[in-house]
Amino acid sequence: MPKHELVLLKNMMHPGYTGSLTDYEQAGGYQALRNTLGKIGPPDVTAMVRQSGLRGRGGAGFPTGVKWGFLPKDYQGPRYLCCNADESEPGTFKDRQLMERDPHQVLEGIVLACYAIGAETAYIYIRGEMVLGSRILEQAIGEARAAGYIGKNILGTGINADVWVHRGAGAYICGEETALLESLEGKRGLPRIKPPFPATHGLYNKPTVVNNVETLANLPHIINRGPEWFAAIGSPPKSTGTRVFCVSGHVKRPGNYEVPMGVTVRELVYEHAGGMRSDKPIKAFIPGGASAPFLTPAHLDVKLDFEHVAAAGSMLGSGGVTVMEEGTSMVWAALRLMEFFYHESCGKCTPCREGSSWLVQTLRRILAKRGRMEDLETLSDLCKNIAGRTVCAFGDAEVAPIQSTLNHWRQEYVDLINEAETANLIRPEPVGLRR
Protein backbone atom coordinates (compact mmCIF):
# COMPACT_ATOMS: atom_id res chain seq x y z
CA MET A 1 0.00 0.00 0.00
CA PRO A 2 1.27 3.46 -0.77
CA LYS A 3 2.20 5.42 2.34
CA HIS A 4 0.93 8.67 0.84
CA GLU A 5 -2.72 9.42 0.18
CA LEU A 6 -3.55 9.01 -3.46
CA VAL A 7 -5.66 11.68 -5.09
CA LEU A 8 -5.66 11.28 -8.85
CA LEU A 9 -5.02 7.54 -8.97
CA LYS A 10 -7.22 6.72 -5.98
CA ASN A 11 -10.34 5.56 -7.79
CA MET A 12 -8.54 3.24 -10.16
CA MET A 13 -6.81 1.50 -7.27
CA HIS A 14 -10.16 0.07 -6.16
CA PRO A 15 -10.67 -3.43 -7.50
CA GLY A 16 -13.35 -3.52 -10.16
CA TYR A 17 -13.28 0.23 -10.85
CA THR A 18 -13.94 0.60 -14.57
CA GLY A 19 -13.93 4.37 -14.96
CA SER A 20 -17.58 4.36 -16.07
CA LEU A 21 -19.90 7.20 -15.12
CA THR A 22 -21.65 5.04 -12.52
CA ASP A 23 -18.35 4.05 -10.92
CA TYR A 24 -17.13 7.63 -10.92
CA GLU A 25 -20.33 8.96 -9.39
CA GLN A 26 -20.24 6.28 -6.71
CA ALA A 27 -16.71 7.40 -5.86
CA GLY A 28 -18.03 10.93 -5.31
CA GLY A 29 -17.49 12.12 -8.87
CA TYR A 30 -19.17 15.23 -10.31
CA GLN A 31 -19.90 16.53 -6.80
CA ALA A 32 -17.48 19.38 -7.38
CA LEU A 33 -19.40 20.30 -10.53
CA ARG A 34 -22.75 20.15 -8.72
CA ASN A 35 -21.44 22.32 -5.91
CA THR A 36 -19.77 24.86 -8.15
CA LEU A 37 -21.86 25.65 -11.22
CA GLY A 38 -24.11 28.57 -10.45
CA LYS A 39 -23.12 28.48 -6.78
CA ILE A 40 -19.56 29.76 -6.78
CA GLY A 41 -18.71 32.59 -9.16
CA PRO A 42 -16.13 31.90 -11.90
CA PRO A 43 -13.67 34.46 -10.47
CA ASP A 44 -13.92 32.68 -7.12
CA VAL A 45 -13.09 29.35 -8.75
CA THR A 46 -10.04 30.97 -10.33
CA ALA A 47 -9.12 32.45 -6.95
CA MET A 48 -9.38 29.00 -5.33
CA VAL A 49 -7.11 27.48 -7.93
CA ARG A 50 -4.63 30.30 -7.50
CA GLN A 51 -4.76 29.87 -3.74
CA SER A 52 -4.15 26.13 -4.04
CA GLY A 53 -0.82 26.83 -5.73
CA LEU A 54 -1.59 24.34 -8.52
CA ARG A 55 1.07 24.55 -11.22
CA GLY A 56 0.83 23.10 -14.70
CA ARG A 57 1.75 19.44 -14.89
CA GLY A 58 2.66 19.43 -18.58
CA GLY A 59 6.22 20.61 -18.27
CA ALA A 60 6.55 24.35 -17.79
CA GLY A 61 4.95 24.42 -14.33
CA PHE A 62 3.17 27.74 -14.78
CA PRO A 63 0.65 28.55 -12.00
CA THR A 64 -2.77 27.53 -13.33
CA GLY A 65 -4.89 30.15 -11.59
CA VAL A 66 -2.54 32.90 -12.76
CA LYS A 67 -2.76 31.62 -16.34
CA TRP A 68 -6.56 31.74 -16.20
CA GLY A 69 -6.36 35.26 -14.82
CA PHE A 70 -4.64 36.47 -18.01
CA LEU A 71 -7.82 36.06 -20.04
CA PRO A 72 -9.41 39.42 -20.87
CA LYS A 73 -12.33 40.01 -18.54
CA ASP A 74 -14.37 42.23 -20.81
CA TYR A 75 -14.10 40.14 -23.99
CA GLN A 76 -17.55 39.24 -25.28
CA GLY A 77 -16.80 36.67 -28.00
CA PRO A 78 -16.10 32.96 -27.65
CA ARG A 79 -13.29 31.61 -25.49
CA TYR A 80 -11.77 28.16 -25.67
CA LEU A 81 -10.25 25.59 -23.39
CA CYS A 82 -7.80 23.09 -24.85
CA CYS A 83 -6.92 20.06 -22.82
CA ASN A 84 -3.36 19.18 -23.77
CA ALA A 85 -3.42 15.40 -24.02
CA ASP A 86 -0.65 15.21 -26.61
CA GLU A 87 1.55 13.26 -24.25
CA SER A 88 4.68 12.61 -26.28
CA GLU A 89 7.59 13.46 -24.01
CA PRO A 90 9.84 10.40 -23.82
CA GLY A 91 9.62 9.06 -20.29
CA THR A 92 6.09 10.29 -19.66
CA PHE A 93 2.93 8.17 -19.66
CA LYS A 94 0.78 9.52 -16.83
CA ASP A 95 -1.90 11.31 -18.84
CA ARG A 96 -2.53 8.13 -20.75
CA GLN A 97 -3.36 6.33 -17.51
CA LEU A 98 -5.55 9.17 -16.23
CA MET A 99 -7.54 9.24 -19.48
CA GLU A 100 -7.84 5.52 -19.96
CA ARG A 101 -8.62 4.55 -16.38
CA ASP A 102 -10.58 7.50 -14.99
CA PRO A 103 -11.78 9.64 -17.91
CA HIS A 104 -14.60 11.33 -16.01
CA GLN A 105 -12.14 12.80 -13.52
CA VAL A 106 -10.49 14.59 -16.45
CA LEU A 107 -13.84 15.61 -17.94
CA GLU A 108 -15.08 17.05 -14.64
CA GLY A 109 -11.88 19.10 -14.46
CA ILE A 110 -12.43 20.29 -18.03
CA VAL A 111 -15.98 21.48 -17.35
CA LEU A 112 -14.87 23.21 -14.15
CA ALA A 113 -12.10 24.99 -16.05
CA CYS A 114 -14.55 25.97 -18.81
CA TYR A 115 -16.83 27.46 -16.17
CA ALA A 116 -14.00 29.37 -14.52
CA ILE A 117 -12.74 30.93 -17.75
CA GLY A 118 -16.13 31.35 -19.41
CA ALA A 119 -15.49 28.93 -22.28
CA GLU A 120 -18.36 27.05 -23.87
CA THR A 121 -16.20 24.80 -26.02
CA ALA A 122 -13.31 22.59 -25.00
CA TYR A 123 -11.15 20.43 -27.21
CA ILE A 124 -9.16 17.51 -25.88
CA TYR A 125 -6.14 17.40 -28.18
CA ILE A 126 -5.03 13.81 -27.70
CA ARG A 127 -2.00 12.37 -29.46
CA GLY A 128 -3.04 10.43 -32.52
CA GLU A 129 -1.41 7.17 -31.48
CA MET A 130 -3.62 6.89 -28.40
CA VAL A 131 -6.58 5.44 -30.25
CA LEU A 132 -7.82 3.54 -27.21
CA GLY A 133 -7.64 6.65 -25.03
CA SER A 134 -9.61 8.70 -27.55
CA ARG A 135 -12.30 6.02 -27.77
CA ILE A 136 -12.58 5.82 -23.99
CA LEU A 137 -12.83 9.60 -23.73
CA GLU A 138 -15.47 9.77 -26.46
CA GLN A 139 -17.51 7.15 -24.70
CA ALA A 140 -17.17 9.01 -21.39
CA ILE A 141 -18.21 12.27 -23.05
CA GLY A 142 -21.31 10.50 -24.38
CA GLU A 143 -22.16 9.27 -20.88
CA ALA A 144 -21.56 12.68 -19.31
CA ARG A 145 -23.60 14.43 -22.00
CA ALA A 146 -26.52 12.07 -21.45
CA ALA A 147 -26.32 12.69 -17.69
CA GLY A 148 -26.34 16.46 -18.16
CA TYR A 149 -22.75 17.13 -17.08
CA ILE A 150 -21.61 18.25 -20.51
CA GLY A 151 -23.43 20.12 -23.25
CA LYS A 152 -26.13 22.74 -23.13
CA ASN A 153 -27.66 23.91 -19.84
CA ILE A 154 -25.50 21.74 -17.59
CA LEU A 155 -27.49 20.43 -14.60
CA GLY A 156 -30.17 23.01 -15.34
CA THR A 157 -27.88 25.92 -14.49
CA GLY A 158 -28.02 27.55 -17.90
CA ILE A 159 -24.29 27.02 -18.30
CA ASN A 160 -23.01 25.42 -21.52
CA ALA A 161 -19.80 23.51 -22.10
CA ASP A 162 -19.24 21.20 -25.03
CA VAL A 163 -16.24 18.91 -25.10
CA TRP A 164 -14.77 17.33 -28.22
CA VAL A 165 -11.92 14.90 -28.72
CA HIS A 166 -9.47 15.90 -31.44
CA ARG A 167 -6.78 13.39 -32.37
CA GLY A 168 -3.37 14.67 -33.40
CA ALA A 169 -1.44 12.78 -36.03
CA GLY A 170 2.03 12.06 -34.72
CA ALA A 171 4.06 15.19 -34.03
CA TYR A 172 5.74 15.73 -30.65
CA ILE A 173 5.87 19.47 -31.15
CA CYS A 174 2.07 19.66 -30.98
CA GLY A 175 2.39 19.33 -27.21
CA GLU A 176 3.79 22.87 -27.26
CA GLU A 177 0.74 25.01 -26.63
CA THR A 178 0.88 27.27 -29.68
CA ALA A 179 1.80 24.38 -32.00
CA LEU A 180 -1.17 22.54 -30.55
CA LEU A 181 -3.42 25.44 -31.51
CA GLU A 182 -2.01 25.57 -35.05
CA SER A 183 -2.58 21.84 -35.40
CA LEU A 184 -6.11 22.14 -34.05
CA GLU A 185 -6.73 24.74 -36.72
CA GLY A 186 -5.83 22.13 -39.34
CA LYS A 187 -2.32 23.33 -40.15
CA ARG A 188 1.22 22.10 -39.69
CA GLY A 189 1.99 22.17 -35.98
CA LEU A 190 4.52 24.99 -36.02
CA PRO A 191 4.89 26.98 -32.78
CA ARG A 192 3.80 30.60 -32.87
CA ILE A 193 5.94 33.48 -31.75
CA LYS A 194 4.87 34.73 -28.33
CA PRO A 195 3.59 37.33 -27.53
CA PRO A 196 0.73 37.49 -28.22
CA PHE A 197 -0.07 34.68 -25.82
CA PRO A 198 -2.96 32.24 -26.19
CA ALA A 199 -4.72 33.99 -23.31
CA THR A 200 -5.60 36.78 -25.72
CA HIS A 201 -4.88 35.33 -29.19
CA GLY A 202 -5.30 31.59 -28.99
CA LEU A 203 -7.47 29.18 -30.93
CA TYR A 204 -9.03 31.01 -33.91
CA ASN A 205 -7.38 34.12 -32.46
CA LYS A 206 -9.75 34.01 -29.48
CA PRO A 207 -8.87 33.95 -25.77
CA THR A 208 -7.76 30.42 -24.98
CA VAL A 209 -6.38 28.42 -22.10
CA VAL A 210 -4.27 25.32 -22.71
CA ASN A 211 -4.01 23.01 -19.68
CA ASN A 212 -2.47 19.59 -19.29
CA VAL A 213 -4.61 16.51 -18.48
CA GLU A 214 -3.16 16.02 -14.99
CA THR A 215 -3.58 19.71 -14.18
CA LEU A 216 -7.27 19.56 -15.05
CA ALA A 217 -7.78 16.27 -13.19
CA ASN A 218 -6.70 18.02 -9.99
CA LEU A 219 -9.51 20.59 -10.16
CA PRO A 220 -12.43 18.52 -8.78
CA HIS A 221 -10.32 17.66 -5.74
CA ILE A 222 -9.27 21.26 -5.12
CA ILE A 223 -12.93 22.31 -5.24
CA ASN A 224 -14.12 19.42 -3.07
CA ARG A 225 -11.48 19.61 -0.40
CA GLY A 226 -10.52 23.23 -0.53
CA PRO A 227 -7.43 25.07 -1.72
CA GLU A 228 -5.86 25.00 1.74
CA TRP A 229 -5.86 21.20 1.73
CA PHE A 230 -4.09 21.14 -1.64
CA ALA A 231 -1.66 23.88 -0.69
CA ALA A 232 -0.56 21.92 2.37
CA ILE A 233 0.53 18.86 0.33
CA GLY A 234 3.99 18.55 -1.13
CA SER A 235 6.58 21.31 -0.87
CA PRO A 236 4.65 24.50 -0.12
CA PRO A 237 4.53 27.26 -1.06
CA LYS A 238 5.75 26.82 -4.62
CA SER A 239 5.31 23.11 -5.33
CA THR A 240 1.99 22.05 -3.89
CA GLY A 241 -0.10 18.94 -4.38
CA THR A 242 0.76 15.48 -5.49
CA ARG A 243 2.45 14.55 -8.70
CA VAL A 244 2.11 11.45 -10.81
CA PHE A 245 5.71 10.50 -11.53
CA CYS A 246 6.32 8.08 -14.38
CA VAL A 247 9.23 5.81 -13.53
CA SER A 248 10.90 4.00 -16.42
CA GLY A 249 14.25 2.48 -17.28
CA HIS A 250 16.25 -0.02 -15.25
CA VAL A 251 13.93 -0.36 -12.26
CA LYS A 252 12.16 -3.47 -11.04
CA ARG A 253 8.65 -2.04 -11.18
CA PRO A 254 8.35 0.73 -13.74
CA GLY A 255 5.05 2.56 -13.65
CA ASN A 256 3.18 5.62 -12.46
CA TYR A 257 3.50 6.58 -8.82
CA GLU A 258 1.52 9.38 -7.27
CA VAL A 259 3.41 11.02 -4.44
CA PRO A 260 3.46 14.44 -2.82
CA MET A 261 5.86 16.78 -4.54
CA GLY A 262 9.15 16.88 -2.74
CA VAL A 263 9.91 13.18 -2.40
CA THR A 264 13.39 12.21 -3.49
CA VAL A 265 14.38 10.11 -6.47
CA ARG A 266 15.89 7.66 -4.01
CA GLU A 267 12.49 7.15 -2.39
CA LEU A 268 10.74 6.93 -5.74
CA VAL A 269 13.14 4.34 -7.09
CA TYR A 270 13.88 2.22 -4.03
CA GLU A 271 10.59 2.43 -2.14
CA HIS A 272 8.03 2.68 -4.91
CA ALA A 273 9.58 1.22 -8.04
CA GLY A 274 11.17 -1.73 -6.23
CA GLY A 275 14.79 -0.69 -6.66
CA MET A 276 17.13 -1.36 -9.54
CA ARG A 277 16.42 -4.20 -11.96
CA SER A 278 19.79 -5.91 -11.62
CA ASP A 279 20.62 -4.44 -8.25
CA LYS A 280 23.36 -2.42 -9.92
CA PRO A 281 23.90 1.12 -8.66
CA ILE A 282 22.19 4.02 -10.42
CA LYS A 283 24.46 5.71 -12.92
CA ALA A 284 22.17 8.47 -14.15
CA PHE A 285 18.59 9.61 -14.16
CA ILE A 286 16.38 12.12 -15.90
CA PRO A 287 13.99 13.79 -13.46
CA GLY A 288 11.43 15.28 -15.82
CA GLY A 289 11.20 13.71 -19.25
CA ALA A 290 13.56 13.86 -22.21
CA SER A 291 13.75 17.66 -22.12
CA ALA A 292 15.31 17.64 -18.66
CA PRO A 293 19.08 17.43 -18.25
CA PHE A 294 20.52 14.20 -16.82
CA LEU A 295 21.45 14.09 -13.13
CA THR A 296 23.87 11.83 -11.27
CA PRO A 297 23.69 9.63 -8.14
CA ALA A 298 24.93 12.68 -6.22
CA HIS A 299 21.45 14.13 -6.84
CA LEU A 300 19.47 11.14 -5.59
CA ASP A 301 18.36 13.01 -2.49
CA VAL A 302 17.30 16.14 -4.30
CA LYS A 303 13.64 16.83 -3.61
CA LEU A 304 11.45 16.33 -6.65
CA ASP A 305 9.82 19.73 -6.73
CA PHE A 306 10.15 22.64 -9.09
CA GLU A 307 12.75 24.62 -7.12
CA HIS A 308 15.05 21.87 -5.87
CA VAL A 309 15.32 20.10 -9.21
CA ALA A 310 16.03 23.42 -10.92
CA ALA A 311 18.70 24.20 -8.32
CA ALA A 312 20.32 20.83 -9.08
CA GLY A 313 20.62 21.86 -12.73
CA SER A 314 17.67 20.09 -14.27
CA MET A 315 13.89 20.49 -14.33
CA LEU A 316 10.81 18.73 -13.06
CA GLY A 317 9.19 18.99 -16.48
CA SER A 318 6.52 16.43 -17.18
CA GLY A 319 7.42 14.18 -14.25
CA GLY A 320 9.00 11.43 -16.34
CA VAL A 321 11.77 9.87 -14.25
CA THR A 322 14.01 7.58 -16.29
CA VAL A 323 16.67 5.67 -14.41
CA MET A 324 19.81 4.14 -15.89
CA GLU A 325 22.01 1.59 -14.19
CA GLU A 326 25.79 1.42 -14.00
CA GLY A 327 27.14 0.24 -17.35
CA THR A 328 24.86 2.37 -19.53
CA SER A 329 26.82 4.37 -22.09
CA MET A 330 25.89 7.99 -21.60
CA VAL A 331 27.06 8.92 -25.10
CA TRP A 332 24.70 6.29 -26.46
CA ALA A 333 21.88 7.56 -24.21
CA ALA A 334 22.47 11.12 -25.40
CA LEU A 335 22.41 9.92 -29.01
CA ARG A 336 19.13 8.05 -28.53
CA LEU A 337 17.49 11.19 -27.18
CA MET A 338 19.06 13.33 -29.88
CA GLU A 339 17.67 11.03 -32.55
CA PHE A 340 14.26 11.66 -31.04
CA PHE A 341 14.71 15.43 -31.12
CA TYR A 342 16.14 15.35 -34.64
CA HIS A 343 13.13 13.34 -35.80
CA GLU A 344 10.65 15.62 -34.06
CA SER A 345 12.10 19.05 -34.82
CA CYS A 346 9.29 20.86 -36.64
CA GLY A 347 11.78 22.64 -38.87
CA LYS A 348 10.58 26.17 -38.31
CA CYS A 349 13.79 27.53 -36.77
CA THR A 350 17.12 27.00 -38.48
CA PRO A 351 19.23 26.47 -35.33
CA CYS A 352 17.00 23.61 -34.21
CA ARG A 353 16.35 22.08 -37.63
CA GLU A 354 19.96 22.10 -38.80
CA GLY A 355 21.60 21.90 -35.39
CA SER A 356 19.81 18.72 -34.37
CA SER A 357 21.05 17.05 -37.53
CA TRP A 358 24.66 18.05 -36.83
CA LEU A 359 24.39 16.95 -33.21
CA VAL A 360 23.15 13.52 -34.24
CA GLN A 361 25.86 13.13 -36.87
CA THR A 362 28.62 14.15 -34.48
CA LEU A 363 27.40 11.81 -31.75
CA ARG A 364 27.10 8.94 -34.21
CA ARG A 365 30.65 9.56 -35.36
CA ILE A 366 31.99 9.55 -31.81
CA LEU A 367 30.10 6.34 -30.99
CA ALA A 368 31.37 4.71 -34.18
CA LYS A 369 34.87 5.47 -32.87
CA ARG A 370 35.64 7.90 -35.62
CA GLY A 371 35.48 10.95 -33.39
CA ARG A 372 38.11 13.65 -32.91
CA MET A 373 38.82 15.67 -29.80
CA GLU A 374 37.58 18.84 -31.51
CA ASP A 375 34.16 17.21 -31.78
CA LEU A 376 33.60 17.99 -28.12
CA GLU A 377 34.03 21.67 -28.83
CA THR A 378 31.76 21.36 -31.86
CA LEU A 379 29.07 19.78 -29.71
CA SER A 380 29.33 22.52 -27.10
CA ASP A 381 29.28 25.26 -29.72
CA LEU A 382 26.25 23.75 -31.44
CA CYS A 383 24.40 23.54 -28.14
CA LYS A 384 25.18 27.15 -27.32
CA ASN A 385 23.93 28.24 -30.72
CA ILE A 386 20.67 26.32 -30.48
CA ALA A 387 19.54 26.97 -26.92
CA GLY A 388 17.58 30.18 -26.55
CA ARG A 389 17.61 30.87 -30.28
CA THR A 390 14.37 29.19 -31.27
CA VAL A 391 10.72 30.19 -31.25
CA CYS A 392 9.77 27.55 -28.68
CA ALA A 393 11.56 25.71 -25.90
CA PHE A 394 12.35 22.73 -28.14
CA GLY A 395 15.82 24.11 -28.82
CA ASP A 396 16.64 24.24 -25.12
CA ALA A 397 15.23 20.74 -24.69
CA GLU A 398 17.29 19.16 -27.43
CA VAL A 399 20.62 20.34 -26.11
CA ALA A 400 19.87 19.13 -22.56
CA PRO A 401 21.03 15.53 -23.04
CA ILE A 402 24.30 16.60 -24.62
CA GLN A 403 25.19 19.45 -22.32
CA SER A 404 24.41 17.42 -19.21
CA THR A 405 26.26 14.31 -20.33
CA LEU A 406 29.23 16.40 -21.42
CA ASN A 407 29.12 18.03 -18.04
CA HIS A 408 28.84 14.92 -15.88
CA TRP A 409 30.36 12.13 -18.00
CA ARG A 410 32.82 13.96 -20.26
CA GLN A 411 35.38 11.22 -19.76
CA GLU A 412 33.14 8.77 -21.63
CA TYR A 413 33.27 10.99 -24.71
CA VAL A 414 37.02 11.41 -24.29
CA ASP A 415 37.57 7.65 -23.95
CA LEU A 416 35.62 6.92 -27.13
CA ILE A 417 37.56 9.56 -29.01
CA ASN A 418 40.88 8.30 -27.64
CA GLU A 419 40.02 4.81 -28.86
CA ALA A 420 39.25 6.32 -32.24
CA GLU A 421 42.50 8.23 -32.36
CA THR A 422 44.50 5.15 -31.41
CA ALA A 423 42.77 3.14 -34.11
CA ASN A 424 43.39 5.83 -36.70
CA LEU A 425 47.03 6.66 -35.95
CA ILE A 426 47.86 6.19 -39.57
CA ARG A 427 45.15 8.32 -41.05
CA PRO A 428 45.30 8.92 -44.80
CA GLU A 429 45.26 12.55 -45.75
CA PRO A 430 42.11 13.70 -47.48
CA VAL A 431 42.81 13.51 -51.20
CA GLY A 432 41.22 16.84 -52.01
CA LEU A 433 43.72 18.76 -49.88
CA ARG A 434 46.82 17.50 -51.68
CA ARG A 435 48.36 19.96 -54.07
Add this chain to the structure above:
Amino acid sequence: MLKDKYGKEIEEILSRYPIKRSALIPLLYVAQRDQGYVSESAMQEIAHLLRLTPPQVYETITFYTMFNLKPVGKFHIQVCKSLMCALVGSDTVIEWIRAKLGIAPGESTVDGLFSLSLVECLAACGTGPMMQINDDYYEQLTEDKLDRILADLRSTGTSRLKSGPFMWPEPVAVKGES
Protein backbone atom coordinates in the same frame (compact mmCIF):
# COMPACT_ATOMS: atom_id res chain seq x y z
CA MET B 1 -16.13 9.39 -52.94
CA LEU B 2 -15.76 9.90 -49.19
CA LYS B 3 -18.79 12.19 -49.08
CA ASP B 4 -21.05 9.47 -50.49
CA LYS B 5 -19.70 6.79 -48.21
CA TYR B 6 -19.27 8.69 -44.95
CA GLY B 7 -21.57 11.70 -45.44
CA LYS B 8 -23.12 11.57 -41.99
CA GLU B 9 -19.80 11.12 -40.20
CA ILE B 10 -18.24 13.97 -42.16
CA GLU B 11 -21.13 16.28 -41.29
CA GLU B 12 -20.76 15.35 -37.62
CA ILE B 13 -17.02 16.09 -37.71
CA LEU B 14 -17.58 19.45 -39.39
CA SER B 15 -20.16 20.42 -36.76
CA ARG B 16 -17.52 20.30 -34.00
CA TYR B 17 -15.54 23.25 -35.30
CA PRO B 18 -16.42 26.86 -36.04
CA ILE B 19 -13.83 26.89 -38.83
CA LYS B 20 -13.84 24.19 -41.48
CA ARG B 21 -10.09 23.76 -41.74
CA SER B 22 -9.98 22.33 -38.20
CA ALA B 23 -11.67 19.24 -39.57
CA LEU B 24 -8.70 18.50 -41.81
CA ILE B 25 -6.91 15.94 -39.62
CA PRO B 26 -10.15 14.14 -38.64
CA LEU B 27 -11.16 13.89 -42.31
CA LEU B 28 -7.74 12.61 -43.31
CA TYR B 29 -8.25 9.88 -40.72
CA VAL B 30 -11.56 8.98 -42.38
CA ALA B 31 -9.78 8.70 -45.73
CA GLN B 32 -6.95 6.62 -44.27
CA ARG B 33 -9.39 4.26 -42.57
CA ASP B 34 -11.16 3.76 -45.89
CA GLN B 35 -8.15 2.86 -48.03
CA GLY B 36 -5.31 2.24 -45.59
CA TYR B 37 -3.59 5.35 -46.87
CA VAL B 38 -4.53 8.83 -48.05
CA SER B 39 -4.71 8.87 -51.83
CA GLU B 40 -4.31 11.94 -54.00
CA SER B 41 -7.97 11.86 -54.95
CA ALA B 42 -8.97 11.73 -51.26
CA MET B 43 -6.76 14.77 -50.60
CA GLN B 44 -8.42 16.60 -53.47
CA GLU B 45 -11.89 15.74 -52.23
CA ILE B 46 -11.05 16.83 -48.68
CA ALA B 47 -9.59 20.08 -50.01
CA HIS B 48 -12.83 20.68 -51.86
CA LEU B 49 -14.95 19.85 -48.79
CA LEU B 50 -12.99 22.25 -46.58
CA ARG B 51 -12.59 24.93 -49.25
CA LEU B 52 -8.82 24.58 -49.17
CA THR B 53 -6.39 24.23 -52.02
CA PRO B 54 -4.85 20.77 -52.56
CA PRO B 55 -1.39 22.16 -51.63
CA GLN B 56 -2.78 23.31 -48.28
CA VAL B 57 -3.91 19.76 -47.59
CA TYR B 58 -0.63 18.33 -48.82
CA GLU B 59 1.52 20.71 -46.76
CA THR B 60 -0.38 19.67 -43.66
CA ILE B 61 -0.44 15.94 -44.25
CA THR B 62 3.30 15.75 -44.86
CA PHE B 63 3.99 17.27 -41.43
CA TYR B 64 2.41 14.39 -39.53
CA THR B 65 3.89 10.93 -39.30
CA MET B 66 0.68 8.99 -38.90
CA PHE B 67 -0.64 9.51 -42.40
CA ASN B 68 0.47 7.07 -45.05
CA LEU B 69 0.85 8.54 -48.51
CA LYS B 70 1.26 5.10 -50.04
CA PRO B 71 -0.25 1.73 -49.17
CA VAL B 72 1.23 -0.14 -46.22
CA GLY B 73 0.83 -3.73 -45.11
CA LYS B 74 -2.40 -4.96 -43.57
CA PHE B 75 -0.61 -4.88 -40.22
CA HIS B 76 1.60 -1.84 -39.77
CA ILE B 77 4.10 -2.68 -37.03
CA GLN B 78 5.62 0.39 -35.43
CA VAL B 79 8.31 -0.31 -32.86
CA CYS B 80 9.32 2.42 -30.42
CA LYS B 81 13.08 2.98 -30.53
CA SER B 82 13.35 5.92 -28.11
CA LEU B 83 15.75 5.82 -25.17
CA MET B 84 13.28 4.53 -22.58
CA CYS B 85 12.30 1.53 -24.68
CA ALA B 86 15.90 1.06 -25.82
CA LEU B 87 17.00 0.77 -22.18
CA VAL B 88 14.77 -2.26 -21.78
CA GLY B 89 15.46 -3.95 -25.09
CA SER B 90 13.68 -2.42 -28.08
CA ASP B 91 16.70 -3.12 -30.29
CA THR B 92 16.22 -6.83 -29.64
CA VAL B 93 12.56 -6.52 -30.59
CA ILE B 94 13.45 -4.81 -33.85
CA GLU B 95 16.03 -7.46 -34.74
CA TRP B 96 13.60 -10.25 -33.85
CA ILE B 97 10.90 -8.85 -36.14
CA ARG B 98 13.43 -8.27 -38.91
CA ALA B 99 14.54 -11.86 -38.67
CA LYS B 100 11.05 -13.32 -38.43
CA LEU B 101 9.51 -11.32 -41.25
CA GLY B 102 12.62 -10.85 -43.37
CA ILE B 103 12.02 -7.14 -43.79
CA ALA B 104 13.97 -4.07 -42.77
CA PRO B 105 12.34 -0.99 -41.28
CA GLY B 106 10.46 0.84 -44.01
CA GLU B 107 9.71 -2.35 -45.91
CA SER B 108 6.67 -4.61 -46.29
CA THR B 109 6.45 -8.36 -46.63
CA VAL B 110 5.86 -9.68 -50.14
CA ASP B 111 2.39 -10.94 -49.24
CA GLY B 112 1.46 -7.40 -48.16
CA LEU B 113 0.58 -8.56 -44.67
CA PHE B 114 3.18 -6.76 -42.57
CA SER B 115 5.03 -3.45 -42.75
CA LEU B 116 7.72 -2.48 -40.26
CA SER B 117 8.48 1.06 -39.09
CA LEU B 118 10.62 2.46 -36.33
CA VAL B 119 8.99 5.28 -34.42
CA GLU B 120 9.78 7.61 -31.56
CA CYS B 121 8.15 7.51 -28.13
CA LEU B 122 4.56 6.26 -27.91
CA ALA B 123 3.96 7.13 -24.22
CA ALA B 124 4.35 3.60 -22.92
CA CYS B 125 7.82 3.99 -21.39
CA GLY B 126 6.92 2.12 -18.20
CA THR B 127 5.80 -0.93 -20.13
CA GLY B 128 8.51 -1.08 -22.76
CA PRO B 129 9.68 -2.47 -25.00
CA MET B 130 6.52 -1.81 -26.95
CA MET B 131 5.07 -1.50 -30.41
CA GLN B 132 1.90 -0.32 -32.04
CA ILE B 133 0.18 -2.41 -34.71
CA ASN B 134 -2.52 -0.44 -36.50
CA ASP B 135 -4.66 1.00 -33.64
CA ASP B 136 -3.40 -1.26 -30.87
CA TYR B 137 -0.50 -1.10 -28.40
CA TYR B 138 1.49 -4.19 -27.48
CA GLU B 139 3.65 -3.74 -24.41
CA GLN B 140 6.28 -5.54 -22.31
CA LEU B 141 7.40 -7.43 -25.37
CA THR B 142 9.51 -10.56 -25.29
CA GLU B 143 10.61 -12.81 -28.15
CA ASP B 144 7.99 -15.36 -27.15
CA LYS B 145 5.25 -12.77 -27.00
CA LEU B 146 6.30 -11.37 -30.39
CA ASP B 147 6.04 -14.81 -31.96
CA ARG B 148 2.57 -15.28 -30.55
CA ILE B 149 1.39 -11.86 -31.70
CA LEU B 150 2.63 -12.43 -35.26
CA ALA B 151 1.04 -15.90 -35.34
CA ASP B 152 -2.26 -14.52 -33.98
CA LEU B 153 -2.36 -11.78 -36.57
CA ARG B 154 -1.64 -14.22 -39.37
CA SER B 155 -4.31 -16.66 -38.29
CA THR B 156 -7.12 -14.54 -36.87
CA GLY B 157 -6.33 -10.95 -37.84
CA THR B 158 -6.21 -9.86 -34.22
CA SER B 159 -4.37 -10.75 -31.02
CA ARG B 160 -5.59 -10.86 -27.46
CA LEU B 161 -2.11 -9.84 -26.36
CA LYS B 162 -2.88 -6.25 -27.29
CA SER B 163 -3.01 -3.79 -24.41
CA GLY B 164 -6.21 -2.75 -22.74
CA PRO B 165 -6.52 0.44 -20.69
CA PHE B 166 -3.24 1.33 -19.02
CA MET B 167 -2.09 -1.38 -16.63
CA TRP B 168 -2.36 -0.70 -12.91
CA PRO B 169 -1.28 -1.29 -10.21
CA GLU B 170 1.30 -3.87 -11.26
CA PRO B 171 2.40 -4.29 -14.83
CA VAL B 172 1.31 -7.78 -15.84
CA ALA B 173 4.17 -10.28 -15.90
CA VAL B 174 4.73 -11.54 -19.40
CA LYS B 175 6.65 -14.69 -18.64
CA GLY B 176 4.42 -17.64 -17.90
CA GLU B 177 1.37 -15.88 -19.25
CA SER B 178 -1.23 -18.38 -20.36
